[in-house]
Amino acid sequence: YSYRPAIDTNYFPNTPAAWFWSSSPSAYHSNYAWRLSFDYGYDHDNSRDYDYHVRLVRSGQ
Structure with missing residues (x-):
């Protein structure tokens, strides 16, 4: 368990300790x-009206 930030900074340096959007929609609320x-x-899960960070990723080859 890690926190502040809860991500491995060896692989993802300079990542802010903040909220980030997932691409997964909520099954409970359509928006x-x-x-x-x-x-x-x-x-x-949260309303898509909020502004949060995004992280662009792609799959490996």
Whole structure:
């Protein structure tokens, strides 16, 4: 378990300890999506109207 930030900074340096959007929609609310806290490692669904960070990723080859 790690926190502040809850991400391996050896692989992801300079990542802010903040909320980031996931691409996964919420099954509970049609206008919600999942978000992840890189501060404490929490996840939660929230309205897509909020402004959070995004992290662009791609799959390996």
